[in-house]
Amino acid sequence: MTTTHxxxxxxxxxxxxxxxxxMLEEELPRFATDALAECDKDLFRNVHTLLKILAMLxxxxxxxxxxxxxxxxxxxxxxxxxxxxxxxxxxxxxxxWMQVSVDEVIAVFMEKPRRLKIAA
Numbered sequence: 001m002t003t004t005h006x007x008x009x010x011x012x013x014x015x016x017x018x019x020x021x022x023m024l025e026e027e028l029p030r031f032a033t034d035a036l037a038e039c040d041k042d043l044f045r046n047v048h049t050l051l052k053i054l055a056m057l058x059x060x061x062x063x064x065x066x067x068x069x070x071x072x073x074x075x076x077x078x079x080x081x082x083x084x085x086x087x088x089x090x091x092x093x094x095x096x097w098m099q100v101s102v103d104e105v106i107a108v109f110m111e112k113p114r115r116l117k118i119a120a
Contacts, residue, residue: 009046016047031055 016039020028029035032055041048 005046009050012044012047016044 036051036055039048039051
């Protein structure tokens, strides 16, 4: 960042800070995404960018380490045979997961026709 950018950011922050100081504690944004939603992108461009960065940072370092570890496992498995887009999708799979109950899985398999005939 150049000196101009730093001064601009400092000016934006000094304009933005009194608004947050005037708010009651219950009204303050609890999360970076809430503060980002309230921040005007055109008026506070640099503060908006900093809030975007803050909102995307992992809460713990373990989350970032898990994704790097996953990427390493995926790359080892694939031996660089797939396209970058697919590799990104595979690396994100362990990060984005949905909880599924065993009963739901069994129900899905029971709905499908079976080839195997079970003798009674």
